Amino acid sequence: MAAHVSYTLKRKPHLWTREARLAYLLMLPAVLLLVLLMVYPIVYVFMMSLYRTDRIGRLQEFAGMAAYLEVFTTRVFWETTVRTAVWTVLAVLVKAVFGMVIALALNVEYVGRRVARMLFIIPWASSVPISAMLWKWVYDHEFGLLNHTLKATGLWNNPPVWLGAPISAFIATIWVDIWVGIPFMALIFLAGMQAISRDLYESGDIDGANARQKFLHITIPGIRHLILIATMLSSLWTFNDFNTVFILTKGGPGTSTEILITAVYKHGFEWLRFSRAAVMAVVTFIILTVVSLFYAHVFFRQERDV
Amino acid sequence: MSNWRTRNRPLVIVLTVVLLGLMLFPFFVMMSTMLKASQEIYVVPATWIPRNITFHNFTRVWREYHLLDYFRSSLIVALGTMGLNILVSVPAAYAVARLRFFGRKSVMYLLLAIQMFSPVIVVISLFRIFARAQLIDTYTGLILANTVFTISFATWMMTGYFSAIPTEIEEAARIDGCSRVGTLLRVMLPVAAPGLVTVMIYNFITAWNEFLFALTFINARSKMPLTLGIYQFVGRWSTQWELLTTSAFLALIPVLVLFYLIEKQLVAGLASGAVKG
Numbered sequence: 001m002a003a004h005v006s007y008t009l010k011r012k013p014h015l016w017t018r019e020a021r022l023a024y025l026l027m028l029p030a031v032l033l034l035v036l037l038m039v040y041p042i043v044y045v046f047m048m049s050l051y052r053t054d055r056i057g058r059l060q061e062f063a064g065m066a067a068y069l070e071v072f073t074t075r076v077f078w079e080t081t082v083r084t085a086v087w088t089v090l091a092v093l094v095k096a097v098f099g100m101v102i103a104l105a106l107n108v109e110y111v112g113r114r115v116a117r118m119l120f121i122i123p124w125a126s127s128v129p130i131s132a133m134l135w136k137w138v139y140d141h142e143f144g145l146l147n148h149t150l151k152a153t154g155l156w157n158n159p160p161v162w163l164g165a166p167i168s169a170f171i172a173t174i175w176v177d178i179w180v181g182i183p184f185m186a187l188i189f190l191a192g193m194q195a196i197s198r199d200l201y202e203s204g205d206i207d208g209a210n211a212r213q214k215f216l217h218i219t220i221p222g223i224r225h226l227i228l229i230a231t232m233l234s235s236l237w238t239f240n241d242f243n244t245v246f247i248l249t250k251g252g253p254g255t256s257t258e259i260l261i262t263a264v265y266k267h268g269f270e271w272l273r274f275s276r277a278a279v280m281a282v283v284t285f286i287i288l289t290v291v292s293l294f295y296a297h298v299f300f301r302q303e304r305d306v
Numbered sequence: 307m308s309n310w311r312t313r314n315r316p317l318v319i320v321l322t323v324v325l326l327g328l329m330l331f332p333f334f335v336m337m338s339t340m341l342k343a344s345q346e347i348y349v350v351p352a353t354w355i356p357r358n359i360t361f362h363n364f365t366r367v368w369r370e371y372h373l374l375d376y377f378r379s380s381l382i383v384a385l386g387t388m389g390l391n392i393l394v395s396v397p398a399a400y401a402v403a404r405l406r407f408f409g410r411k412s413v414m415y416l417l418l419a420i421q422m423f424s425p426v427i428v429v430i431s432l433f434r435i436f437a438r439a440q441l442i443d444t445y446t447g448l449i450l451a452n453t454v455f456t457i458s459f460a461t462w463m464m465t466g467y468f469s470a471i472p473t474e475i476e477e478a479a480r481i482d483g484c485s486r487v488g489t490l491l492r493v494m495l496p497v498a499a500p501g502l503v504t505v506m507i508y509n510f511i512t513a514w515n516e517f518l519f520a521l522t523f524i525n526a527r528s529k530m531p532l533t534l535g536i537y538q539f540v541g542r543w544s545t546q547w548e549l550l551t552t553s554a555f556l557a558l559i560p561v562l563v564l565f566y567l568i569e570k571q572l573v574a575g576l577a578s579g580a581v582k583g
Contacts, residue, residue, distance in 0.1 A: 020407035022486055026397035027413070030457050033394060037432065037454040038423070044431035057434045102325060108318045116322050118566070123329055125565035127515035129533040130554045133540065134332040137339065137547045145335045148352040179329065187573045226577055233576065240424040243517050247537070261426045268430040269522065281427045288427070292419040299418060 042285065048278035057274040067275040076255055077263075077280070084239065084259040087174060091238045092231060094178045099185025099230075104215075106186065107193050117190075124183035132247035135176045139163050139248075166256035169249055173257045177244045181234055188230040192223030232295045236288070260284050340364075340552040347548055363552040373553055375528050376535030379445070380514055380557075383531055386449035387513035388506050391456050395505070398457075399464030400490050404476070417465075420458040425451070425518050433522055443526045451519040456512050460505045463575050467501030468494055504571040507564050514561055532557040 014020055049067055052060040071077050106117050123131065138146045139162035150156040160168040196219065204214045220227075242261045245251060251258035251266060258266075260280060268277035334354075339347060340363055342356040367373045402413055432451065433442075441447030471494060479493045480486075495502060520534040530538070536557060539550040 014406070015408040017406070019405050023401035023405035023407035023410075026401040026405075029394040030398040030461065033450070033454055034420070034457060037435075037450060038420070038428060041428035041431040041435060044434065045427065048431060056437070057430065098325075101321075105318050105322050105325070108315060110315055110319055116326065119326055120329060121565070121569060122333065122562065125562050125569070126333075126558055127533060127561055129515065129517035130536060130557060131332060133536060133550060134336050134554060136540070137545070137551065138332050138335050140547075142350065143348055143352050143547075145338065145352050145354065146331070149354075152351070182329065184576075187569075188577050191573055191577060229577060236422040240422075240426070242424070242426050247517075247540075261424055264426050264430070265518075269433075274430060277430050281430060284424065285427050288422055288424060289419070292422040293415075295422065296415050296418040300415070 045278050045281045045285070048274055049282050051275065053274035053278075055272045057268070057272075063275070067279045071276055071279045076258075080255065080258050080260055080263050081283075084261075087177075087259050088235055088239045091174050091178050091181065092234050095181040095185050095234055095238075096227070096231060098178070098182045099189055102182065102186035103189035103193060106190050120186060121183050123179055124181075124187075128180055128241075128243045129247055131180060132176055132244045135172075135179075136163070136248055139172050163249055164253060166253060169253055169257050173245055173248050176248060177238060177241050180241075180244070181238065185230055185234060188226055189223055192226040193219060196222040228298065232291075232298065236291060236295070239288070239291075260287075336551045336554055339547055340555055342548060344546075344548050363548050364556075367549050367553050367556070371539075371549060371553075372527060372535065373556065376530055376532045376553075377557075379529055379535075380531040380533075382445050383448045383452065383516075384510045384513040386445060387452040387456065388509045390449060390453045391460050391509045392502070392506060394453070395457055395460035395464055396495070396502070397490070399461045399468055400494060402461065403465045403468035404473075404494075414465075417458045417462045421462070423455075425455055429518060429522050436523055442523055443529055445529065447523050448516075448519055448531070449513075451523070452513040452516055456509050460509060463505050463508075464498070464501065466575065467498040471497050501571070504568045504575075507568045508572065511561050511564055 047059060048057065050062065050064060052063045052066075054060055102120055106113060106120070138144055141147060141161040141164060144162075146162070147159045150159045162172040163169050200218050200222070201214060204218055209217070239259075240261055241259075242265065245257055245259055245262045246265065249257045251262045261284060264277050264280045264284060267273045267280065338354050338356065341359045341361070342353075343358060343360050343362060346353065346356060346358065401407070402410060402417075436442050436447050436451075441450070475497065476489050476493055479489045484492065514531075515533060516531070517533040517537070520531050521537075524530050524534060527535075527538075532553070536550060536553045539546045539553070
């Protein structure tokens with residue numbers, strides 16, 4: 001992928017030249033679709049949050065900040081928000097660690113490395129909703145093969161009812177999100193490691209550096225940019241991971257695995273409280289916008305630096 | 307580094323095997339379950355290797371459980387999304403990559419930022435809009451929703467591919483009397499064909515795997531795509547896991563094959579700007 005910002009276009013752009021008009025025309029269909037089915041729905045969500053709504057989400061009378069007050073004064077909302085933050089940070093950290101270990105392992109030459117690389121990708125290549133359904137069966141406390149294997153091998157003689165109790169459900173659910181995200185991290189890190197010049201390692205050898213020193217002073221600085229980009233992308237995906245939570249636990253038991261994005265959906269389509277759902281959607285929207293713009297900012301700054 | 311690598315190679319291989327076991331665990335479970343008859347699944351202790359390997363589940367999901375309908379729906383939605391997406395993304399990407407206009411920088415910024423928006427934010431209001439437009443329980447509704455959420459990534463990728471083409475090629479065609487749109491169709495697209503295929507496959511996969519919109523907008527069984535159709539095996543009290551795993555296996559094959567075709571370009575695209583240094 002070459003420079004996204006093409007530097008051949010140096011002259012100052014004009015608002016209404018022939019070329020500009022053609023550009024607007026070419027972008028029109030995409031913009032139209034985005035305005036109709038993304039911008040307008042977002043505006044509508046803001047409206048819903050300010051109105052009372054009926055059971056199918058139609059706007060009734062104007063209610064001002066009433067729904068906001070209702071949401072912000074419930075404990076569950078704040079617990080869910082904190083849990084979402086913990087969920088995101090923890091999952092991304094573990095993904096990065098596993099991703100780094102796998103990338104380092106794949107960076108060693110041995111027969112079958114290509115096959116190993118192909119196999120490691122499967123969780124990413126697979127469909128997330130389907131994977132989540134498979135994991136639900138893996139975690140089954142009665143007939144599931146995870147607990148059977150843990151018991152049969154003596155690793156854990158009394159394994160938990162994974163999705164049945166708050167703490168184990170949170171661990172089991174976040175693990176599935178982590179599991180989906182590991183291959184992406186591993187591949188990005190591997191791509192970065194393979195782009196580092198061998199000369200650097202050779203001069204490291206001459207200077208008598210050990211493996212740990214070379215990792216810390218050559219490998220890590222060499223892929224620093226990639227670690228940042230991958231972490232930010234992964235954070236946004238993790239924050240948005242509706243499928244895993246909804247399919248595995250629907251946020252339960254209780255609200256022990258609820259994150260903002262599943263709370264929005266359940267308030268809307270299960271409890272038919274569309275105003276409250278809209279309030280939480282607005283909060284989510286604001287969080288995502290801030291992080292996305294920050295990500296775009298970092299991305300473009302890096303593109304200039306590199 | 308080389309000594310370290312040679313010395314620790316056996317250790318690395320053992321580690322790789324253990325990690326692979328962890329990463330592929332649910333797929334081993336899937337394969338074990340789909341080859342068993344139900345009498346052998348709901349027993350304690352569970353077994354990894356089926357005592358009697360049977361392919362009965364495959365004929366059952368096919369004959370008794372509408373799997374063909376789900377496949378057809380997924381195919382229609384995925385192809386429709388792919389087609390509509392390319393139709394709107396390619397011209398937009400060409401404009402961003404090659405034309406001078408006011409606000410080009412902002413468009414680039416927005417393209418990157420929009421990719422991160424969660425469909426859940428809009429799904430509650432999109433539901434109202436679709437209900438009014440009578441798009442509930444239609445393929446059109448699903449195709450539109452899926453397209454909108456893939457436009458930014460597709461445009462972003464195509465912009466990258468178009469920008470990488472030397473301007474001289476395009477200018478030569480222009481001097482020979484080709485119009486802007488003519489150069490896009492006859493010069494730029496053929497040169498960017500590998501990139502175009504990547505983006506098309508990516509759109510197909512995204513639509514094939516989509517679950518949230520289907521869950522919200524589709525109630526009719528005949529219109530359900532695979533993800534939602536397979537979810538129907540999950541019951542409130544019990545789930546038919548042998549049928550679920552069998553269908554999952556069949557649904558995953560096409561996406562796995564397609565993903566391997568584009569995996570390299572996808573990684574490069576996601577990391578672009580940072581890997582090229």
